[in-house]
Amino acid sequence: MDRGRNHLTHSLPVRIMHWIGATAVICMILSGWQIYNASPLLPFTFPRWMTLGGWLGGGIAWHLSAMWVLFADGLAYLAYGIFSGHFRRDILPPRPKIILRDLDDALQFRLGHQLGSYNGVQRLLYMGVIIVICLAVVTGLSIWKPVQLGWLTGLFGGYPVARTIHLTMMVLIVGFLIIHLALVILFPRTLVSMLAPVRSELNNAPRGSVR
Template identity: 30%
Template sequence: MQLRLQKVNPSASLPHEPSSASTPLVQPGVLVVKRHHVLVRCSHWLNIPLLLGLILSGISIYWSSPIYQHKPDPNTGNFDVAADIGIWICAHVHGQHHYASPPDWIYNHMSLGPGMLALALRIHWLCAYLFMLNGTVYVAGLALGGGWRSLLPRRTDLFDALRMLRYYLGVPFAKLTHREWLHPHFSTKYNALQRAAYFSIPVAGFLSVATGWAIHKPMQLHWLAALFGGFDVARVWHFWLMWLFIFFVVPHVILVLADGWDTLRAMIVGWSTKVDRSEVIENES
C-alpha cells in the first residue's frame, strides 16, 4: 500500500472547526500516515461475522460425519472424539454433571447444534460465497492501495521476529514489575511477526476455499480433491484450516489491544498519527 506522510500545518485548522473520526486531528509537529485502503478495511471487518458463521455451521456439519473416529465404545457405542470430550467435560466439570446429552456438549456449545445438517449446509455455503466475494474485495484493496508490498517477506524477518517475540513475552513481566519495556523500532508498516501472520491468512483463505470445493464436488472436481490427497484428506485440511483462523484471531485481538488505540483506529478510518519523523516519505512499506 502506498503510504504518505503528511506534515500537519497548525494554521490549517481553526479551533472552532468540527473534527470527525475520519479526519486526522491537527496537532503541531504530528505527521499523518495513510495505512489501509477503504476496501481492505471493509473486508477486514466483514470477515468477523462471515468466519463466525462458517465455523458454527462447519462444526455442525462435522457432527454428521466426524473426521476423527475410533472403535465404538463398548458401553456407549460412541466413536466420535469430540463426543468423548463432551462426555469428559460433563463427568469432571462442576455444574455439568446433569447435562442432558454429554456427547453433544461440544456441538451444542461450539456450533449451531447437532442434528442440523441441512440448515448448517445452507448457512455454510451462504457464508462461503460471501467469504469468497469478500476475499476478492480484500485482494482488490491490497492491489489498489499497494498494501501487498507490506506483506512480502524480508531477508531480516527471522531476526526481527525473534526481537518481537522477546518483546511480547516481556510485556506482561514489565507491566507487573512497573518496568519500562521498549517496543523494537521498525521502519516498515508491519513487524516481522505481523507480516508472517497477515501473509499466511490470505493463503489459508485460498486453501479453505479450494478444500471446500474439493469436498463439495469430489467427482466433478476430482483433480482438485486429488491435489489434497483425496476426499478424506481434503476434509482434514479443511478442518485444521478452520483452527488456523481461530488460533490467529485470538492473539491478533489481544496484540492489537496491547498495541494501543492508534492501531485499531487505523483499521477503522485508514490513517495513523503514530509517526514522529520530520521527513516526508513516499511509498513506504
C-alpha cells in the first residue's frame, strides 16, 4: 500500500481519538489538582483558578467522569494503534543512535519536520506518554478502590506508594504537555493536520524511514 504523498498525515480515527483523549487528560489534571488540594502530599496547593470542580466533591465527580472517557478512548486508541499498524509504523521509537541524533538537532533548533512522519524525539515522547497515561489510569484505579482492587494496590506496594506513583505520572504528563505544546507552536501546520484532513508531505518513501 502506498504510504507516501497520497496518504493523510493523520487518519480520521487518530484525529478524533486525539482530541477526545486530550480533553479528558486536561480535565483529569485540573480536577486532580482540586482533589490534591483537599489533602496535599507536598507543602503547597494549586491556586483555585487552576483547578476544576470548585470543591472536593466536584473535583472527584469531574475526575471520575473524565476517567471513563479517557478509559474508553484509550482502549479504542490502543486497539486501533496495534491492529492498524499505526504504532509499529509511526510511533515505535527508532534506535537510540537516531533518537540521540534527533535530540541533538532539536536542542540546536535545526530538527526539521515533515508532515506524515514523526522524528525520533516525537516517537519517544508519544510512546512515553502513552505508557505514562496507562500507568496513571491503573494507579488511579488502585487508589480509588484500594479495598475492592486490593491486589492491584498491593502490586504497587500499597496505597501511599500507588498515590506517589499516580502523582509522579501527573507531573510527567504535564511535562510532556509543555514540550508538546511548544513543538506545536514551533510547527503550527501540524495543528492544522490534527484538525483537518491534510496530505502527508512524504515523498513515496515508506513512512517510518526515520528508523
